[in-house]
Amino acid sequence: MAATGSVTGSIAKLQRHSGEPLRDQILQRCRWLLLGGHVVPGQKLPLRPLAEEFNTSLMPVRDALNRLVADGALELSSSRTIRVPEMTGDRLLELHEIRRALEGMAAEQATHHISNTAIDRAAQLIGEMEAALAAGDFDGYIRNHYSFHFTIYAAANRPTLLGMIEVLWLQVGPWFRQGIERASAMRIDANTCHDRVIGALRARDATGVRAAIEEDIFDRIEDLHASGP
């Protein structure tokens, strides 16, 4: 068994009493670990080593991880160790059924409110996505992919809905990263869906936007699921 070592790649130090609580700063970093797939299904995340990396006590780390457990992004196996959940076929299916419903709803509603500059920004992100993927920069690809979707969803002005979608992305994050790395060579045409999203947004065609987003989600799970076991 390989020593996990540093999982955070922590650079900037956390600061106490600086506006937001340590718990939230740690939560933010852990979120990106999941979204970016820097942790792997099955991996253990013990409190004490993490607290040492962050130079804090157990408590804020515990708070952050408990939150992620509540969100379903982490799990307590045998109620004694916190780990990244394995992705099963059932869970993947369920998560994407929900994603389709909620992200479809957000996209449809965003159509009526999103600004032209936000649409331009989203369109630009498609290019940066492709460039990152071509360069083998998976981190950059995932970051841009995230930004593309969430600039659109955020325009729906539905804070609760947006939070629920974020939780879903946290849950599929580790799986998504693995799938992207496996399937990167064979796939770039997810961007055809993305282009259709942009086109429908420009035309203010809410139904079209929803359909394009739903198809994007559907295609993604098809491809990634087909590319691996």
Add this chain to the structure above:
Amino acid sequence: MAATGSVTGSIAKLQRHSGEPLRDQILQRCRWLLLGGHVVPGQKLPLRPLAEEFNTSLMPVRDALNRLVADGALELSSSRTIRVPEMTGDRLLELHEIRRALEGMAAEQATHHISNTAIDRAAQLIGEMEAALAAGDFDGYIRNHYSFHFTIYAAANRPTLLGMIEVLWLQVGPWFRQGIERASAMRIDANTCHDRVIGALRARDATGVRAAIEEDIFDRIEDLHASGP
């Protein structure tokens, strides 16, 4: 301002080292406080008084309340006091758009899996609901109403979906209680929707079940919203 006094009505003592953690026992009780509307929008929930009522330290109470804040069922106002959020028109609309999508999905999928005994049990709950409402027993009404919906949703076998729906109910709980008390006299025909749900379940008509559930949710918000400011 009235002294809040005991909010829990705590009877059974909590037990340490008895299977599930104190945090979860407290969380369970707080959940029912919200679902049953025993706390009121705007009400403060300070850690120390609660800890004293539960005869525990701050920590498990803190954990439970943090979880509910994460779920959006409570909020940190000015990041120094925890309180039950006020219900705004926007929030109510958003919550019910999401409820309609997710509960519709759960009901539709439950249709194919739910057992006949579960259907019978749900049908029976309709009667108990009516009886409780007629007797002015709002607690009983709400409890039966909850059981009716969740015996159906649980049959869908979608754990993540079920958890998300529970969170939504936590958020509308206090508002729902207020609305029921206000509108109790004028409304019993929500049960016509409930009867239609049972009928469609017996016919294994998934589309009909979804439609009936969606209409139930829609009617409910219409009535309760109309009955109050």
Add this chain to the structure above:
DNA sequence: TATGATAATTTGTGATAACAAACACTATGA
């Protein structure tokens, strides 16, 4: 009486330590 400064209290956050349950390892026996 109204208003603004200031002190006292209350609040959530974070650190440290003690604890019990789960885990991992080792020695023992067949």
Add this chain to the structure above:
DNA sequence: TCATAGTGTTTGTTATCACAAATTATCATA
């Protein structure tokens, strides 16, 4: 060689305490 009991370690949970920020109460001043 393999199973098993025993022991030491690791893990999350809870209690207690210290702290800073926000709130509330108090009182001087206009």
